[in-house]
Amino acid sequence: MLLSFILITLIAVLGHSEDFLGTTLLSRPLVLGPLVGWVLGDLHLGIIIGGTLELIFMGNIKVGAAIPPDVITGGVLGTAFAILSGKGAAIALALAIPISILAEMLLSALFVSRSVFNKQFIAYAECGNYRGIQRLHILSGLLKPLLMGLITFLALQLGAGVMKSFLDSIPAWVNTGLQVAGNMLPALGFALLMNLMFNKRVAPYFFLGFMLAAYLKLPVIAIGGFGLIIALLVTQGKGSGAEEEEEDFEGEDGASAGAHGLDRPASKLNRRDIRRLFTRSLALEANFNFETWQNTGFAFAIIPALKKLYTTKDSMSKALKRHLQFFNTSPYGSTLILGITAAMEEQNSLDPDFDSESINAVKTGLMGPLAGVFDSLFWGTFKVIAAGVGTSLAIKGNILGAILFLLIFNVPHLLLRYNLTFTGYKAGTRFLQSLAKSHVMDKLTYGASILGLMVVGAMPATLISIRTPLSIGGRDSGVGLQGILDQIVPSIIPLGLTFLVYYFVKIHIKTTYLLLGLLVLGFVGSISHVFA
Amino acid sequence: MIKLTRIDDRLVHGQVAFTWTPALGIDCLLVANDKVAKDDFQKMALGLAKPSGVKLLIKSVPDAITWLNDTRSANHKILLLVNSVKDVMALSNEVAEIQSINFGGIRGKEGAVSISKAISVTEEDTAIIRELLKKGIELEVRQVPTDNKQMIENLL
Numbered sequence: 249m250l251l252s253f254i255l256i257t258l259i260a261v262l263g264h265s266e267d268f269l270g271t272t273l274l275s276r277p278l279v280l281g282p283l284v285g286w287v288l289g290d291l292h293l294g295i296i297i298g299g300t301l302e303l304i305f306m307g308n309i310k311v312g313a314a315i316p317p318d319v320i321t322g323g324v325l326g327t328a329f330a331i332l333s334g335k336g337a338a339i340a341l342a343l344a345i346p347i348s349i350l351a352e353m354l355l356s357a358l359f360v361s362r363s364v365f366n367k368q369f370i371a372y373a374e375c376g377n378y379r380g381i382q383r384l385h386i387l388s389g390l391l392k393p394l395l396m397g398l399i400t401f402l403a404l405q406l407g408a409g410v411m412k413s414f415l416d417s418i419p420a421w422v423n424t425g426l427q428v429a430g431n432m433l434p435a436l437g438f439a440l441l442m443n444l445m446f447n448k449r450v451a452p453y454f455f456l457g458f459m460l461a462a463y464l465k466l467p468v469i470a471i472g473g474f475g476l477i478i479a480l481l482v483t484q485g486k487g488s489g490a491e492e493e494e495e496d497f498e499g500e501d502g503a504s505a506g507a508h509g510l511d512r513p514a515s516k517l518n519r520r521d522i523r524r525l526f527t528r529s530l531a532l533e534a535n536f537n538f539e540t541w542q543n544t545g546f547a548f549a550i551i552p553a554l555k556k557l558y559t560t561k562d563s564m565s566k567a568l569k570r571h572l573q574f575f576n577t578s579p580y581g582s583t584l585i586l587g588i589t590a591a592m593e594e595q596n597s598l599d600p601d602f603d604s605e606s607i608n609a610v611k612t613g614l615m616g617p618l619a620g621v622f623d624s625l626f627w628g629t630f631k632v633i634a635a636g637v638g639t640s641l642a643i644k645g646n647i648l649g650a651i652l653f654l655l656i657f658n659v660p661h662l663l664l665r666y667n668l669t670f671t672g673y674k675a676g677t678r679f680l681q682s683l684a685k686s687h688v689m690d691k692l693t694y695g696a697s698i699l700g701l702m703v704v705g706a707m708p709a710t711l712i713s714i715r716t717p718l719s720i721g722g723r724d725s726g727v728g729l730q731g732i733l734d735q736i737v738p739s740i741i742p743l744g745l746t747f748l749v750y751y752f753v754k755i756h757i758k759t760t761y762l763l764l765g766l767l768v769l770g771f772v773g774s775i776s777h778v779f780a
Numbered sequence: 781m782i783k784l785t786r787i788d789d790r791l792v793h794g795q796v797a798f799t800w801t802p803a804l805g806i807d808c809l810l811v812a813n814d815k816v817a818k819d820d821f822q823k824m825a826l827g828l829a830k831p832s833g834v835k836l837l838i839k840s841v842p843d844a845i846t847w848l849n850d851t852r853s854a855n856h857k858i859l860l861l862v863n864s865v866k867d868v869m870a871l872s873n874e875v876a877e878i879q880s881i882n883f884g885g886i887r888g889k890e891g892a893v894s895i896s897k898a899i900s901v902t903e904e905d906t907a908i909i910r911e912l913l914k915k916g917i918e919l920e921v922r923q924v925p926t927d928n929k930q931m932i933e934n935l936l
Contacts, residue, residue: 613821619794620828624798627798
């Protein structure tokens, strides 16, 4: 047992190391669930629990400092306890939710207290000690996986026995109720996603996705394919972006900014140096803290370039201090800013008249807007499709779910992230200006929202199963209500429930209340035999 | 109609483009900032982050006041973005419609104290905040729409 506890702890540590590993979503329950199941000898159940948890936490996204419940600790422990005591996904859920909320508080405290190291970072920068900065970035970054690993281990070691006898004492009707309630909870995840993506303009695509899934029974991956084709068709047609005149935008050529990162007389940085910006960017979020956010991650990534460009202690110190200023952007697009910054640093090192202030001006000018672009694209589209496809397979116990989830998200992510480093370095801000002029971003975000929303529309029809055992007419001769519903609008109950929750999200009912509300609805519905 | 007035020193970014805009059904982002209004590079960058189907206006604070008090703005669902407490004070003095202000993000700087995860204020900011509170304006801290509102007066 000790060995499996240690292995599960390592799984939690791996999940929390994601901040070193490019925020590649390997921390999601869809991925960690099967790992825990495998360690405990029930891979199949691990896959199903992972898929179920993913559904419920689907709407929890990480943007900026908004820290969602810690689904890593909650998911790993919930899955482990459920499998250890021979229970199913419903129990895993019931445990994962409170644990992840508690763990999130702990993480917030860590992100606050990490700021104490900032003085030390500055002190290192003062004397040009880039090694110190790199070391502290890694050490402080390791605090999160180590601390959460320790907690996971203690919880397993001290709690497993107690948890088993507690779970065994739960009467069967509670278990059944929990199962029905658990089936309802994904509606909350879908509603939270809709809250981010649903509006009148793109609403038809949601229903298109729903109908393809409900009537034609198409798998999510096929709906994603249709979504992609439709998005391409719609954005290719002229004027489809419904662009207005943009009165306040006329006449700007951006000539003043056009010079950044271009026309370099000589180049000190080679391909390898640029590639290192990409590899090091994977640890961008390792030392995330609430005072200066990703600043040390940015410094960590650009240090190899700085080492080449600045050979005196004084110039190195200045450069380090520049990059220890507040920084926060979407990790997925961070390399674009790193590339642009490296090009500017190179110019700065060659040209004594270069205004080094402009480096931070460009950095801070871009970090917000680019976070807007890449967060929407990755959280709103790639993650949604990956999770839609992944969970639809995982809830049937198919390990391909986890694998496809990682591939669908990370193949575009890593390709784009890698190439953006070079784009940023070579084309500098001119690349962004041409993007801005061509309105290509508008088409991209519009197309991405169509694609994302079609997949979200498919979710109520494929990923939740809420059925009613009610029948119309006499007890024996009655006609099953569900049978009638299936003939008119299959999956109408999940769809209706999703919209009901969406309505409550819209009128600002707290997520916690909605969660409890759904649990109660599931329980009551199960006991009164309205839902099954 | 102003749906939200937000202080956020990164102006348009992930939280704004991806959570607030859809959640409130915003069709117009109005950035009120004197410096950005004159900076073509910044304007270009903010234009990139503009969500699809939403209008982006970047105006100096005085121009923003004029526009907000003009009837033309009435048909829009506006998210007003500023990057400092000072600018929000100037706006709220002239635009009666601003009765609630959302504190989204003010990064720490020399002489500022952190009052919430993403909010740091200087003494000068605090003085302005107290004035706004005296005027009966709601000042709440939320990064994303699903956060629970925290009232500034409980954090100072």
